[in-house]
Amino acid sequence: MLAEVGERLGAIPVRSVLDLGAGPATATCAARLFLPELTSATLVESDAALVELGREVMATTMFRSEWLSSDMRSFKVLPESDMVIASYALGELPQDEAIDIVRKAWTAARVALVVIEPGTPAGFARIRRWREQLLAQGAHMAAPCPGAEACPMSGGDWCHFAQRVERMSIHRKLKGGALGHEDEKFSYLAFSRLPVPQAAERVLRHPQHRPGLVELELCSGASTRTEKVTKKDKERFRAARKIVWGDAWE
Numbered sequence: 210m211l212a213e214v215g216e217r218l219g220a221i222p223v224r225s226v227l228d229l230g231a232g233p234a235t236a237t238c239a240a241r242l243f244l245p246e247l248t249s250a251t252l253v254e255s256d257a258a259l260v261e262l263g264r265e266v267m268a269t270t271m272f273r274s275e276w277l278s279s280d281m282r283s284f285k286v287l288p289e290s291d292m293v294i295a296s297y298a299l300g301e302l303p304q305d306e307a308i309d310i311v312r313k314a315w316t317a318a319r320v321a322l323v324v325i326e327p328g329t330p331a332g333f334a335r336i337r338r339w340r341e342q343l344l345a346q347g348a349h350m351a352a353p354c355p356g357a358e359a360c361p362m363s364g365g366d367w368c369h370f371a372q373r374v375e376r377m378s379i380h381r382k383l384k385g386g387a388l389g390h391e392d393e394k395f396s397y398l399a400f401s402r403l404p405v406p407q408a409a410e411r412v413l414r415h416p417q418h419r420p421g422l423v424e425l426e427l428c429s430g431a432s433t434r435t436e437k438v439t440k441k442d443k444e445r446f447r448a449a450r451k452i453v454w455g456d457a458w459e
Contacts, residue, residue: 210352210370210455211243214323214399217351217406223320227290228252229281229310230298234263234274236325240294241272249273251288255280281310287317296325300332311339315348321401322348328369328394333362336396348400353455355408356430368413368428369396370455408457415454423449427458 215223223244228237231252241247250267252274254260260278267274281287281298293314299307315322324339326332337360344350350357353370362368371392410427417424421440427433436458438449452458 210325210372210395210397211239211323213352213455213457214321215243217399218321218401219405221320221401221403221405222246223291225249225251225290225292227288227293227314227317229287229293229295229314230254231263231276232256232259232297234266236294236296237274238266238270240292241270244292247292249275251275251277251290253277253279253281253284253287282306284313287313289317289319291318291320292323293318293321294323294325296323297327299324300326300335304335304338307335308339308342311342312346315343315346315400318400319402321351321399323397323399325395325397328367328371328396330365330367333367333369333396336368336398337362340398343398343400349402349404350407351399351401351405352408353397353399353411354430355411355428355457358431361428361430361432367396369394371395408459410458412452412454412456412458416449416452418450425449425452425458 224246226237226240226247228250231237231254234252237250237252252263254263255278260276264276295314299310311324324336326336344357371394374393410429412425413428413433414426423438423446425436427436438445440446
């Protein structure tokens with residue numbers, strides 16, 4: 210997901226990040242993998258144990274970091290940063306408090322704002338409301354939406370993606386799982402200050418592979434559709450066989 214955001218931002222440098230509800234710095238560490246010019250972070254976290262753990266994590270990175278041991282709701286104005294990230298940080302807040310923080314986060318973002326929520330219908334509903342609010346304030350879509358039109362998802366459908374996460378033995382014990390991995394579902398949005406190139410279409414589900422056929426569920430921004438790519442179209446078929454859920458379909 211952050212790789213996609215970095216690709217959309219292209220040559221626009223992101224040198225600093227503000228991580229809201231940072232926990233043990235998980236989102237900041239992920240951002241460092243995909244934003245090569247990132248050199249500093251400000252992390253807001255109210256849980257003292259998580260701050261302590263996060264300090265230990267960041268101490269191993271040779272990366273400038275400042276921890277603010279505060280509830281993010283306590284800030285009248287958030288510290289400015291090139292990118293602001295709120296990952297799994299707003300979902301348990303009342304709706305009015307969450308949207309207030311989203312507005313402040315957008316004000317603080319010099320380059321981009323990324324919000325991530327669980328990939329559930331409720332998580333997507335929150336994401337969708339924030340999308341409408343920020344587009345109305347002049348934000349530009351960076352990802353995953355291919356455009357800024359009204360979201361075409363309707364009925365019981367919702368936009369979400371998946372990331373495979375390796376389970377440690379303690380995770381398997383706590384969750385009663387036998388597999389060494391799980392697929393974490395999430396919904397996200399990335400907004401930019403300046404217009405950036407967007408995907409032509411986005412793959413919304415795992416591609417369905419059949420002999421000589423790949424079936425793709427796609428979003429163009431204004432609508433969703435199904436595309437069936439056959440072996441007769443060799444170039445597109447080759448591309449369709451490699452594409453995965455969440456990728457851009459150009």
